[in-house]
Amino acid sequence: MSTGAVLAGVIDDHETTMIGLAGAINRFSDLGDPPVKLVRMSTTVDTFIAGDRRMCHVVALDMLLADGSAPSENTAKLVAAGYKVLVFSAGNNVRHLQQALANGATGVSLKDEPVTATVDKLRRVAAGETIPSLDLAAAIEADTEFVEANLSDREAECLALYATGYALTQVATQMNVQESTVKKYVDRIREKYEQVGRPAGTKIDLLRRAVEDGLLPPILPLKKRRNDS
Template sequence: MRIGFAAAASLDAKTADVPVVAVRLSETVSSLLAGGEGIFDVVALDMSLADGSRPGDNVRRIVEAGYPVLIFSVGDRPKDIRDALGAGAAGVSRKSEDIWRTLDLVRKVASGETIDNQDLAVAIDGDRDFVSAHLSDRENEALALYAAGFTRGQIAKRMNVSPNTVGTNIRRIREKYAAAGRAASTKLELHHRAVEDGILPRPGL
């Protein structure tokens, strides 16, 4: 398998015992793609390149050149991951993952698969920018408490407002998520949104 690394090959077969050969290591997409076509079977793309280019733009250029892309990410930049996936990246590999797991993902992407993992789900669904752009500080606070399991009465006491005000905040939050195409009609769904958007910590963290 030939793999190109940006920042930081061709596959003769798509099996677990086929060696992965890095044929080019580049600090920018421009230098990676220089020198002809059909050089790689897959490109492993770091989220941060030397030229400060945007991940989504980089993925788009690589895909247009005819190569599938696997993103390498620490996992702390969900907006950039969403942009990269929206531009056509086939999957995400966390830099903390075992090397054998990463190589398996490289082979799968080279064979035309799209990786369905938790990072993708979080990247697609989560949007911390949504919170800062659409929720007021009071709505943010109400969501954090409500999603954590507090009742409306308990939230009202903590926020020094009436239960009706809490109910109004929760209703507005639901409406804003619904308008963004992210269902939040139940308390469980609101909990998921709060975790996705960084209002509540992920389980186990």
């Protein structure tokens, strides 16, 4: 390993993504100074921290991991353990980016960017730089009146399905739970939104909240959609 190299880790639950990024880092690592060397990979933050004790300077962290862990908690754990964090994400949930950045991540690299850009961002984050970008700006845009409802991952999944138009029975099938469980999720979701002053008494209200929280993409006004059809 080259002296002075940036030592990087990757946390992602998609094996093909990790292998592909590993190969690309090894291929393009010497195209900058210092070189970037991938030394550790894991599918969860907990196993990454508890595993091989070789210290990494920077970690590329996926936002949605199969263990259901929250982006905010994952980022905070890594920062507390002494790692600098580069969000490595598809970028389709601004709230997840906000949570990661609020807990210490200092850059965002989208998975559809050229891998050379990701390698360069790993190098820059490791050096202590906060990387400005359109994605970063969007993720940290302040809204002083907005209050998070703090939905659990399962509640967020339920909301995204139910607000899209699925019936309770269909949501239950998709989530592999009982219909009564889905109803409890929906009731709890409404309670949480009510508690933070963002009531969602109707299904249309729930759809609005899902869009506001980045769980669903923005929906064109009906008039616009008719003109486009």
